[in-house]
Amino acid sequence: MKLIIQIPCLNEATTLPSTLADLPTAVAGIDIIEILVVDDGSTDDTAKVARTHGVHHVVRFRRRKGLAAAFTAGIDASLRAGADIIVNTDADNQYSGRDIAKLVAPLLSGQADIVIGDRNIREIAHMSLPKKLLQRLGSWVVRQVSSTEVPDTTSGFRAYTREAALRMTIVSEFSYTLESIIQAGKKRMSISHVEVATNAITRPSRLFNTMWGYLKQSSATIVRIYTMYEPLKVFSYIGGVVFLAGLAISARFLYFYWFTDEAGGKIQSLILSAVLMIVGFQVILIGLLADVISGARKLLEDLLYRIRRMELDRDPRQDRDREA
Numbered sequence: 001m002k003l004i005i006q007i008p009c010l011n012e013a014t015t016l017p018s019t020l021a022d023l024p025t026a027v028a029g030i031d032i033i034e035i036l037v038v039d040d041g042s043t044d045d046t047a048k049v050a051r052t053h054g055v056h057h058v059v060r061f062r063r064r065k066g067l068a069a070a071f072t073a074g075i076d077a078s079l080r081a082g083a084d085i086i087v088n089t090d091a092d093n094q095y096s097g098r099d100i101a102k103l104v105a106p107l108l109s110g111q112a113d114i115v116i117g118d119r120n121i122r123e124i125a126h127m128s129l130p131k132k133l134l135q136r137l138g139s140w141v142v143r144q145v146s147s148t149e150v151p152d153t154t155s156g157f158r159a160y161t162r163e164a165a166l167r168m169t170i171v172s173e174f175s176y177t178l179e180s181i182i183q184a185g186k187k188r189m190s191i192s193h194v195e196v197a198t199n200a201i202t203r204p205s206r207l208f209n210t211m212w213g214y215l216k217q218s219s220a221t222i223v224r225i226y227t228m229y230e231p232l233k234v235f236s237y238i239g240g241v242v243f244l245a246g247l248a249i250s251a252r253f254l255y256f257y258w259f260t261d262e263a264g265g266k267i268q269s270l271i272l273s274a275v276l277m278i279v280g281f282q283v284i285l286i287g288l289l290a291d292v293i294s295g296a297r298k299l300l301e302d303l304l305y306r307i308r309r310m311e312l313d314r315d316p317r318q319d320r321d322r323e324a
Contacts, residue, residue, distance in 0.1 A: 002032040004083035006074035012091035013044040020053045022097035029108040040070040071176040075165050087159045095157040096197040103159045112192035113164040116150050117157030119198050145226045146185030150193050166308050174217045179225045186229040231294050235287025243280025249273035
């Protein structure tokens with residue numbers, strides 16, 4: 001049973017040593033533990049520091065591609081290296097390495113496909129109240145759209161079985177955290193969570209510059225991914241609201257036409273009603289078309305999963321270092 005701990009990095013030459021030192025060297029039920037660092041186009045000596053400290057695998061980007069791309073590259077490299085379980089953690093030593101044993105326990109017992117580390121946001125002293133409220137609201141929204149019970153959806157401390165990792169297809173360029181949960185929920189994977197400890201903050205977040213920017217990016221990601229998996233529902237709601245608005249306006253015109261003598265002055269309402277009803281009907285038709293496309297996308301995802309399995313079964317070689 002091989003566990004690979006992957007660490008996406010961006011200019012983490014200073015913090016990476018403490019993160020690596022905090023990682024466990026043995027976990028019950030695990031025979032081999034290896035570490036993989038993804039250097040997201042760092043301009044410092046992140047890759048050199050990783051090698052100096054005995055990291056088994058290093059994936060380097062020549063230029064920055066973003067957290068989602070780094071996570072995806074790490075998953076791919078970990079699978080090629082023969083990982084049975086993949087743990088993702090942050091390079092700033094935010095998460096306590098000793099909790100990796102807790103994180104992988106549900107996977108080893110067969111109770112879950114994915115385990116998310118719950119930071120217990122309410123107890124984090126360095127996080128401001130607005131951030132806590134926003135995080136709780138965002139996690140609630142993700143739980144609703146993904147049909148999961150994950151309390152801390154933005155946590156990057158998570159573990160995947162090999163099978164779950166093979167089925168992950170990240171399309172967002174912003175972050176993998178929300179998308180992977182929604183995707184896993186829609187694919188009916190078993191997602192669990194365990195409480196984990198956090199260490200003192202070492203640096204500000206590099207994922208976003210302002211709270212407003214993070215909110216926009218996260219909201220766009222949630223809407224986009226949910227629409228990919230539930231297009232008919234989304235477009236039916238939108239089209240239905242528009243159609244019903246037009247129907248209500250037409251009922252108003254009919255009222256004046258049948259019961260009063262003022263119908264002649266309401267022609268504009270009749271035109272608006274017709275336009276809204278036509279637009280609403282067209283939006284519903286778009287939803288039907290999007291649903292057909294969604295079905296084709298699911299077939300492509302299944303095909304990609306099968307190709308991944310074939311590639312991994314056919315090519316057992318493990319690349320220690322590779323350029324991307």
